[in-house]
Amino acid sequence: xxxxxxxxxxxxxxxxxxxxxxxxxxxxxxxxxxxxxxxxxxxxxxxxxxxxxxxxxxxxxxxxxxxxxxxxxxxxxxxxxxxxxxxxxxxxxxxxxxxxxxxxxxxxxxxxxxxxxxxxxxxxxxxxxxxxxxxxxxxxxxxxxxxxxxxxxxxxxxxxxxxxxxxxxxxxxxxxxxxxxxxxxxxxxxxxxxxxxxxxxxxxxxxxxxxxxxxxxxxxxxxxxxxxxxxxxxxxxxxxxxxxxxxxxxxxxxxxxxxxxxxxxxxxxxxxxxxxxxxxxxxxxxxxxxxxxxxxxxxxxxxxxxxxxxxxxxxxxxxxxxxxxxxxxxxxxxxxxxxxxxxxxxxxxxxxxxxxxxxxxxxxxxxxxxx
Numbered sequence: 001x002x003x004x005x006x007x008x009x010x011x012x013x014x015x016x017x018x019x020x021x022x023x024x025x026x027x028x029x030x031x032x033x034x035x036x037x038x039x040x041x042x043x044x045x046x047x048x049x050x051x052x053x054x055x056x057x058x059x060x061x062x063x064x065x066x067x068x069x070x071x072x073x074x075x076x077x078x079x080x081x082x083x084x085x086x087x088x089x090x091x092x093x094x095x096x097x098x099x100x101x102x103x104x105x106x107x108x109x110x111x112x113x114x115x116x117x118x119x120x121x122x123x124x125x126x127x128x129x130x131x132x133x134x135x136x137x138x139x140x141x142x143x144x145x146x147x148x149x150x151x152x153x154x155x156x157x158x159x160x161x162x163x164x165x166x167x168x169x170x171x172x173x174x175x176x177x178x179x180x181x182x183x184x185x186x187x188x189x190x191x192x193x194x195x196x197x198x199x200x201x202x203x204x205x206x207x208x209x210x211x212x213x214x215x216x217x218x219x220x221x222x223x224x225x226x227x228x229x230x231x232x233x234x235x236x237x238x239x240x241x242x243x244x245x246x247x248x249x250x251x252x253x254x255x256x257x258x259x260x261x262x263x264x265x266x267x268x269x270x271x272x273x274x275x276x277x278x279x280x281x282x283x284x285x286x287x288x289x290x291x292x293x294x295x296x297x298x299x300x301x302x303x304x305x306x307x308x309x310x311x312x313x314x315x316x317x318x319x320x321x322x323x324x325x326x327x328x329x330x331x332x333x334x335x336x337x338x339x340x341x342x343x344x345x346x347x348x349x350x351x352x353x354x355x356x357x358x359x360x361x362x363x364x365x366x367x368x369x370x371x
Contacts, residue, residue, distance in 0.1 A: 017319040018081045019288045019349070020158075031110065031157040032082040033283060034176065037070030039088045039103075040123045040138065041095040044311050044362065046270050048130035060128070064270075064310030064362030067099040068125055072273035073161055075313035076280035076302070078107045079359070082287070087113035087153055089143035091122030098366045102314075106360050113153050117143055127312075129270045157181045158287055161279060162206070166190045166199040177205035184208045184283050185236075186275065187215055195219050200235060208238040208286070210279050216241045225249060226260075240296070242278060248296045259293040264339055266304045273312025278303040280316070294345045301325070301343065311362030318359055323350040 018024075020032065047061025067075070070088055077084045086109050090096040096116060103109045123140025153172070154160060160176040164187040177183050183206040190199070195218040203209055209232055211219070216228035216239075225241045226249050232239035233253030240250040247262040281302035285295030302317055305325060309315035317325075326346045329335045 017349070019284050020082070023287070023289060029156040029158060030083065031085045031155050032287065033077050033159045033161060034085045034087070034154045034157040034181065035070060035073055035077075035161040036087040036113075036154075036172065037073075037163060038123055038140070038143070039067055039071045039090060039099050040069035040125045040140065041099060041366075042066050042068030042125050042127060042272065042312055042362075044127045044129065044270055044272055046129045046310060048128055050130060051135060052128065062310065063364045064314075065364065065366050066311035066314040066362035067102050068127075068273070068312045069123070070163075071099060071103055072276035072312035072316070073280055074103060074109050075107050076273070076277040076306075076316035077161075077283065078109050079316045079318040080280060080284045080302070081319065082280075082284060083110070085110040085113060085155055085157065089120070090114060090116045091120050092116055092118045093121050094366070095122035095124065102360070113155070115146060120144065127270075127272050129272065134271055154179065154181065159184060159283055161185075161283065162202070163188060164200065164202055166192060166194065166196070169202065173202050174205045182207045182286070184210065184279060184286075186210045186279055187219075189215070190218070197235075203232075203236040206236050208240060208282070209236040210240040210242065210282065212242045212275065213244065240282060242275065248278070248300055250292055250296055252292060257292055259296050261293060261296040261300055261342060262339065263300055264304050264335060266308055268307040270310055270315065271307050273315060274303045274307050276312065277306040277316050290345070293342075297342050297345075309361060314360055314362045319350065321359065322346070326350060 044064045045060035048058055052058045074084050074086045090100045104111050120143060125136050125138040127134050127136045154176040156179055160181040160183045162170060162173045162183055162185045164185050173183060185203060185206045197219055200219060213225035216225055216232060217223060220228040220231040222228045222231060225243055229239045229241040229249050229251045233251040237254050238252050240248060242248045245263050249260045251258050278299045281299035282295050285298050305317040305321055306315040329340060
């Protein structure tokens with residue numbers, strides 16, 4: 001179904017603006033973004049006054065369940081209107097059924113390259129949010145390899161998102177780049193403590209790298225995130241370093257252009273998945289051809305809106321949430337004037353803020369019986 005604003009009505013039942021409408025051409029790949037990884041069932045506790053103390057029982061004022069892991073990024077991309085393909089393993093249990101249904105029917109994500117593994121249970125993460133931070137406990141087993149490689153994997157796509165793993169290469173990253181995909185990479189915490197720049201070798205196949213400030217400084221042996229971004233721009237065309245409450249900083253190594261955008265002020269409920277939402281926002285703006293500062297601002301805005309909701313994947317905003325924020329920001333003075341000027345580019349992008357159907361959000365439990 002097509003709406004008056006050029007978007008479409010997804011299975012989730014909300015208006016979806018196509019941010020790439022102006023750049024789509026006949027013969028383009030059907031897939032905008034490809035990604036692969038592990039899907040977790042996330043169980044999130046919020047409203048804790050402090051970190052749990054050994055030997056005591058802590059009660060949380062809020063709880064939510066939602067697909068997690070790579071599902072955070074896939075959902076954030078899909079909710080911004082990008083045609084998203086996810087290759088992942090799903091457990092052969094109720095958790096796996098729930099996650100698959102939420103991503104396929106709930107978000108319209110293409111799971112044709114995914115598989116359900118008989119007898120394999122879903123990985124689970126319990127996340128506890130308090131004092132603006134989170135602590136996580138996870139359990140799971142690595143999925144057995146497929147008996148046969150998936151056809152067209154990675155598929156032709158405008159872009160791919162890769163999470164680099166220290167000490168472990170991923171052949172598909174180079175293959176995606178050879179097929180013409182623009183590869184965006186992030187990285188997780190290096191539990192080995194090496195922070196070896198050699199572990200970033202796959203950046204030679206990437207267009208952009210988006211670590212947080214601590215990760216960037218450790219890999220570059222610098223004590224300033226902006227200096228780290230400049231050093232990383234020698235390894236990858238575009239280095240973007242997130243600065244937490246200070247915003248984000250980017251360096252385009254090809255042109256020498258730099259951009260820095262402050263963070264917007266929001267009341268955070270749960271930071272789970274905010275980094276994934278930031279990457280999704282930046283990918284969206286890059287594929288649409290926006291200026292570097294606009295891409296940074298949009299990515300920061302989507303991440304900020306996500307931390308106001310429970311959960312990682314289902315906290316990701318859609319265009320109507322972004323439009324509602326912009327409408328509110330212009331009507332009230334709870335954002336600095338500088339921020340309003342920075343987001344003026346939204347005027348030419350956004351649909352009306354009306355929302356006849358709410359986005360799917362994390363719920364305390366899964367498997368409610370239908371009335």
